[in-house]
Amino acid sequence: MVVSNNEADIKKINQILAAYKGEGNLLIQVLLEIQKEVRWLPKEGLLRISQELNVPLRQVYHAVTFYKAFSLVRKGKYTVSVCMGTACHVRGSPRILDRVEQSLGINAGETTPDLKFSLDTVNCLGCCAMGPVMVVGDAYHGKLSLDQVRRILDSYD
Numbered sequence: 001m002v003v004s005n006n007e008a009d010i011k012k013i014n015q016i017l018a019a020y021k022g023e024g025n026l027l028i029q030v031l032l033e034i035q036k037e038v039r040w041l042p043k044e045g046l047l048r049i050s051q052e053l054n055v056p057l058r059q060v061y062h063a064v065t066f067y068k069a070f071s072l073v074r075k076g077k078y079t080v081s082v083c084m085g086t087a088c089h090v091r092g093s094p095r096i097l098d099r100v101e102q103s104l105g106i107n108a109g110e111t112t113p114d115l116k117f118s119l120d121t122v123n124c125l126g127c128c129a130m131g132p133v134m135v136v137g138d139a140y141h142g143k144l145s146l147d148q149v150r151r152i153l154d155s156y157d
């Protein structure tokens with residue numbers, strides 16, 4: 001039997017929820033764990049979270065739509081965040097973002113069709129001296145030049 005991605009995601013969500021039955025006070029922690037493991041929060045998953053943590057569904061939706069860390073659409077394996085804060089901006093981050101968008105064939109806020117990369121912008125990563133900065137997954141790439149962008153993205157499997 002072939003298990004669809006969605007079914008596999010719900011299965012993983014159920015496994016995570018098994019450790020948090022009735023723990024409504026841990027809603028944000030549970031959402032963060034699921035977002036990290038499954039890379040999105042499918043609607044069916046929200047219903048399961050509501051049932052298992054014993055939290056009203058509207059409260060779950062409120063949390064998911066309030067925090068930028070959560071996504072209701074499937075995210076890529078790697079999140080690419082290009083810093084558009086002032087220090088990075090004056091050092092050329094708009095051109096870096098253009099190059100990333102061009103290289104991936106998507107705009108900020110989108111995910112590549114192969115679900116490899118999701119692209120976002122951020123306002124400051126707290127390492128302004130390294131600007132312009134781009135983060136791919138957990139790796140920071142600082143003092144970026146336009147020529148480096150493609151090579152960095154190509155180095156991710």
Ligand code: FES
Pocket residue numbers: 083084085086087088089123124125126127128129131133
């Ligand atoms: S402005 Fe980019 S790291 Fe602070």
